[in-house]
Amino acid sequence: MATGSSSSTYGKLEPYEDEIFDLRRRKGRRKVMSYRKIAKLLLEKYGVKTTHSNVWNFVEVRSRSPRKVVTMLPVFSAPPPPTISPAMSSTLTAETGTAAKSAVMAAIAALKNKTVARPAESPFHDDSDSKPLTPIK
Numbered sequence: 001m002a003t004g005s006s007s008s009t010y011g012k013l014e015p016y017e018d019e020i021f022d023l024r025r026r027k028g029r030r031k032v033m034s035y036r037k038i039a040k041l042l043l044e045k046y047g048v049k050t051t052h053s054n055v056w057n058f059v060e061v062r063s064r065s066p067r068k069v070v071t072m073l074p075v076f077s078a079p080p081p082p083t084i085s086p087a088m089s090s091t092l093t094a095e096t097g098t099a100a101k102s103a104v105m106a107a108i109a110a111l112k113n114k115t116v117a118r119p120a121e122s123p124f125h126d127d128s129d130s131k132p133l134t135p136i137k
Helices: 006-024 035-046 052-063 086-113
Strands: none
Touching: 006 035, 006 052, 035 052
8 A cells, every 4th residue: 555645646647648548549559558667757757656546547647638617597477467457456355266266166075076987896805704714735
């Protein structure tokens, strides 16, 4: 287990970020350079001691696409209800209020009087026998 924080490990690789990414790309080479070879090259060329896993983590963290930022859409309020003058409101309440109320009361009464169709009894179930079931021998 390595001692020290990962940010200090990444911090010492930051000055060589461009070179590390260039070595990982195939510019004029048949293969990309392995993380072990990059760690060895950094030690030989710059004296930076690091492991191949640190180089891999460094490349992975910087290769990720930036996180998507989710934003909330603005809240649109409903348009205000139409305004009714006080004279109109008393006329509407007097005329349509009682008619609407009586229509609602009639609908409620019809629902209360409605009969519910019950499913037919199952031909396989007979409650007339009140004896308990006994196993067949």
